[in-house]
Amino acid sequence: MPFTPLGLCPALANAALEHAYSSPSEIQRAAIPAILDGRDVLASAQTGSGKTAAFCLPLLDFLQTRPRTTPRQVQALILVPTRELAVQVGETLRTLSEHLAHPVKLAVLFGGISINPQMLHLRGGADVVVATPGRLLDLLDKNALQLSHVRSLVLDEADRLLELGFADELSQILALLPAHRQSLFFSATMPPQVELLANAILHEPLRIDIASSTIGAPDILQRAIVVDAKMRTQLLRHLIEEQKWTRVLVFVATKYAAELVAAKLRRVHINAEPFHGELSQGKRSQVLMDFKASRVKVVIATDVAARGIDISNLPVVVNYDLPRSSDDYTHRIGRTARAGESGIALSFICSDAANQAHFRLIEQRHQQKITREHIAGFEPSETTVEESNSTPPAADPNGGIKGKRPSKKDKLRALAKQGAPQDTQS
Known part of the structure; x- marks a missing residue:
């Protein structure tokens, strides 16, 4: 025994x-x-x-x-x-x-x-x-x-x-x-x-x-798709129908997004329900029960579902909105590939620079690089999209991501190069 x-x-x-x-x-x-x-x-x-x-x-x-x-x-x-x-x-x-x-x-x-x-x-x-x-x-x-x-x-x-x-x-x-x-x-x-x-x-x-152990590590295929923010719901619908996913857990940033995306999917006859902290306990319990029984195909959830929810045979987790931290990313994708199963964790990377930089930081914290994909018909329209083989920049040692706006020191250096008059007072 x-x-x-x-x-x-x-x-x-x-x-x-x-x-x-x-x-x-x-x-x-x-x-x-x-x-x-x-x-x-x-x-x-x-x-x-x-x-x-x-x-x-x-x-x-x-x-x-x-x-x-x-x-x-x-x-x-x-x-x-x-x-x-x-x-x-x-x-x-x-x-x-x-x-x-x-x-x-x-x-x-x-x-x-x-x-x-x-x-x-x-x-x-x-x-x-x-x-x-x-x-x-x-x-x-x-x-x-x-x-x-x-x-x-x-x-x-x-x-x-x-x-x-x-x-x-x-x-x-x-x-x-x-x-x-x-x-x-x-x-x-x-x-x-x-x-x-x-x-x-x-x-x-x-x-x-045992968190970093490779022995018995979950069999999760991690994917990243670059897409314009306004096209994410259409892309989600396309993937659900094309891949014939039976159940999908989709993570969003806010309760408003959970309600909105679920409503849009229901309008195209995909059985979807929102899941967030402001729902009654009875409603939350019913959504999980229906999801586990496959009566609901898609659950659009905030991070209230990222911890401790055990749904067997969940094949796909989608990060519609990126998580706030690398730890939240770990918990989110951990909803799939449980108890020896395999699964897919897919992240939508919006084509703006800030979203891409945030995902690079998540990659760095996990010491991995996930190839960026484009889906035919949903290619990003913005020109800031990075190539999938580009080298991520070094992370801010304080944990932040430096933006493109020049700092005060950058502005002073630029003035100095242009020959701006200097203050000579001691």
């Missing part, structure tokens, strides 16, 4: 096999024994690598050895950045714990829906809580649960939790947790702010970095 040597009880080892894990992934082999030993863990691994099961399995194993109390006391707290990821982690925990000798009471808490049913569910306590930070704080304010007995804290997608809007909430939650606990950080990327928090609250953590 492949999972038994990791130290899991037989019931959970069997559950892992039934949950479509034929054998432990690299992150699971590294993390599960350490978590079972009570160690703190700081883990970075690519999307689709099995991170969720890597912390769910040992947490469930620990709960089987704990005496039951009435009311139940929260032993494990899992914090996630989005409602969809909360639901997904909850589903994994439910599936893995179905046949355990001691049933586990799970509470999945997120905003966008009425708080009252969640408060009712928490009567009598819970063993494991999966929550978004805002809704958790709301429930704590109402004394619906206590965190004084938490033994294990998990930050899933830790980098996103530390972005603007989450950092303050996370600080409030950390202040309510016991000082002596196990802390586990998991993410596909590990930016400096995560390292700073890890150094502050983790105790001699096991560091696991």
Whole structure:
């Protein structure tokens, strides 16, 4: 039994096999024994690598050895950045714990829906809580649960939790947790702010970095098509029809763009739905359910769908708008080629210089070069399009992209060359 040597009880080892894990992934082999030993863990691994099961399995194993109390006391707290990821982690925990000798009471808490049913569910306590930070704080304010007995804290997608809007909430939650606990950080990327928090609250953590490993890397064909901005929707329609894509996840920058592009595709009889943070939770859940069941062919999404959304057999991801950062690019394209499948990640590169420079910066951060393509009938009209074999300029060491407007120093140099009078005062 492949999972038994990791130290899991037989019931959970069997559950892992039934949950479509034929054998432990690299992150699971590294993390599960350490978590079972009570160690703190700081883990970075690519999307689709099995991170969720890597912390769910040992947490469930620990709960089987704990005496039951009435009311139940929260032993494990899992914090996630989005409602969809909360639901997904909850589903994994439910599936893995179905046949355990001691049933586990799970509470999945997120905003966008009425708080009252969640408060009712928490009567009598819970063993494991999966929550978004805002809704958790709301429930704590109402004394619906206590965190004084938490033994294990998990930050899933830790980098996103530390972005603007989450950092303050996370600080409030950390202040309510016991000082002596196990802390586990998991993410596909590990930016400096995560390292700073890890150094502050983790105790001699096991560091696991599998993000750059070529072993088991997703089989993603990355493509880049240069096109005028105004032609992107027509090109998207053309590719969907010509390539006969069955399901496509398209990323845009704003909720307005999500609504607009979806509406345009529906007008040409392509079943498309928008997906963004201002939709109700019921609508978001329905869109994902229909997408997974292939009742919806195209989902036009903001980056709310870039983290933790697990859609099996998703063949294509399209960057209609480029992501803001190379980390966001990693998370976006990681929605395809999951669980050993192959996939395509296609980016539309608008023909203006700024858009091209931004994509070159993404390439440099990923240490790769993606050949630029032109599609017949959709060739860019602007003359600033770079050749696909051109050498990218050096990146700004501060992370920015220098534009073409002359700086103050450039203007002074130009005046000097033209013989402009100089100030001779000392």
